[in-house]
Amino acid sequence: MKITIIKPGLLSTVQDMGRYRYLSQAVPVSGAMDELAHRLANKAVGNDDHCATIEFTYADASFKAETSILISYSGDGAFLVYQGELMPAEKPLFFSAGSVIKLISNPIGARTYLAVAGGWNVPDVMESKSTYLTAGFGGYKGRALQKADVLVGGPNLNEISNKILKQLVERSLIYPNWCISRNSLLPVKKREIRVVLANEICWFDATSILSFLTNAYTVNLRSNRMGYQLTGKPLVRKVTKELLSTAVTPGTIQVTGSGDLVMLMADCQTTGGYPRIAQVAAVDLPLCAQLKPGDTIEFAEISRDEAEELYLEREHDLLLITKVINLKYTQI
Template sequence: MKISIIKPGLLSTIQDMGRYRYLSQAVPVSGAMDELAHRLANKAVGNDDNDATIEFTYADASFKAETPILISYSGDGAFLVYNNELMPAEKPLFFPAGSVIRLINNPIGMRTYLAVAGGWEVPDVMKSKSTYLTAGFGGFKGRKLQKADVLVSNTILNEVSSKILSQLIERSLTYPHWRISRESLLPKKRQKIRVVLANEICWFDATSILSFLTGTYSIDLRSNRMGYHLSGKRLVKKVKKELLSTAVTPGTIQVTGSGNLVILMADCQTTGGYPRIAHVAAVDLPLCAQLKPGDSIQFSEISGEEAEELYLEREHDLSLITMAISLKYI
C-alpha cells in the first residue's frame, strides 16, 4: 500500500510507541504524543500497537492513495474528509487507488494518528521507527514529512489485517458498521489532569502547593513535543536547595528557576536539574497530548496506587478491544 503526500500540514512525522532501551545513553523516548489514539488507530486495522503511524499536528494536510489502501485514524486534531464526506474515526477505511483524502480542523484537540494495515515501513533506528527531529534520526529520513514524499506500508499483513482487507476490498470507499469507542476510554473532564506528587514537593511552601492543586494554568505558545510551558501563578521554594541532574520521563512536571511549571512530553530530555513537583498519571498523558496553546487545565492529586489501578484498568479495556476485533475476523 502506498500514499503520496500532497500537503504535509504543520508538523507530520512517523511515530510508534517510542524507544525505551537507550535512556541510559541520553536518547529520549520520542514516540506518539497521544499513545492512546496511536494504539486505537492501529487496532482498528488489526495492527500491533507498536506499528508506525503518521502523527499529524493540527490539520490542513492531504494525501493521495497511489494504490488501494486500508487505513484508520484516531485523535482530536483533525477529521478525515473524502469527496466532501467526513470519514468516521477508529474504524477501518478502505480507499481505492487515486483517492485524495484531506485532513480538516477539529477544534477539540491538536494531534491525529493515521495507521495503515501492516504499519508504515521505515527503517528501525535504535529499535524504533519514531522520529526524533532534534537529532534528525528515525521515522522518514529523520525529518517531518514534506510535499511529494511517498510512504509505503509493510507488505506482510497479520491474519487480522488480512481478513479485514479481504472483507472490505472494493472499487470504492467501504468501511464496516463497528467502531472503537475512544470516548469511553477517556475521562469526561478532559481539562482535569490527575497527578501523583513527586520527590521535591516538600521543597515548596504550603501556599505554592495549594496553588498548584487548585489553580488554573494555561498552555504557553512555547510548548512543543519536548514539553509544555504553563502560564499561571508562580511557585515559591521554601528551601535553598539545588537539584543535581536526575532522571525525568514524559509526564514529569518540573518547576523552573522562575517558579513556572513545565510538563515534559515525548521528546523530553532523560535527566533534568529542576525540582519535580508531580508526575502526570499515565492514563492522562493522552489528554495532555491534545492540549493546544491557550487551553486551560487544573491538576488533581491521586495516589501512586490509584494511578497504577487506572493504568491497569485501561490496559485491560484495550486488551478486550484487541480480542474483540480478533474474534470478529478470525
C-alpha cells in the same frame, strides 16, 4: 500500500510507541504524543500496537492513495475527509488507488494518528521507527514529512488485517458498521489532569502546593513535543538548594527558577535539574497530548496506587478491544 503526501500540514512525523532501551545513553523516548490514539488507530486495521503511524499536528494536510489502501485514524486534531464526506474515526477505511484524502481542522484537540495495515515501513533506529527531530534520526529520513514524500505500508499483512481488507473489498464498502469507542477510554473531565506528587514536593511551601492543586494553568505558545510551558501563579520554593541533574520522563512536571511550570512530553530530555513537583498519571498523558496553546487545565492529586490501578484498567480494556476485533474476524 502506498501514499504520496500532497500537503504535509504544520508538523507531520512517523511515530510508534517510542524507544525505551536507550535512556541511559540520553536518548529520549519520543514516540506518539497521544499513545492511546496511536494504539486505537492501529487496532482498527488489525495492527500490533507497536506499528508505526503518522502523527499529524493540527490539520490542513492531504495525501493521495497510490495504491488501494486500508487505513484508520484516531485523535482530536483533525477529521479525515473524502469527496466532501467526513470519515469516521477508529474504524478501518478502504480507499482505492487515486483517492485523495484531506485532513481538516477539529478544534477539540491537536494531534491525529494515521495507521495503515501493516504499519508504515520506515527503518528501525535503536529499535524504534519514531522520529526524533532534534537529532534528525528515525521516522522518514529523520525529519518531518514534506510535499511529495512517498510512504509505503509494511509488505506483510497479518491475518486480521487481510480479513478486514477482504471483507470491505468484497462488499464494496469504505468502512464497516463497527468502530472503537475512544471516548469510553477517556475521563469525562478532559481539562483535569491527574497527578502523583513527586520527589521534590517538600521543596515548596504549603501555599504553593495548594495553589498548584487548585489554580488553573494555561498552555503557553512556547510548547512543543519536548514540553509545555504553563502560565499561572508562580510557585515559591522554601528550599533554595540546587538539584543535581536527575531522572525525568514524559509527564514529569518541573518548576523553573522563576516558579513557572514545565510539563515534559514525548521528546523530553532524560535528566533535568529543576525540582519535580508532580508526575502526570500515565492514563492522562493522552489528554495532555491533545492540548493546544491557550488551553487551560487544572491538576488533581491521586495516589500512586490509584494511578497504577487506572493504568491497569485501561490496559485491560485495550486488551479486550483487541480480542473482540480478532474474534470478529476469525469467525469469517
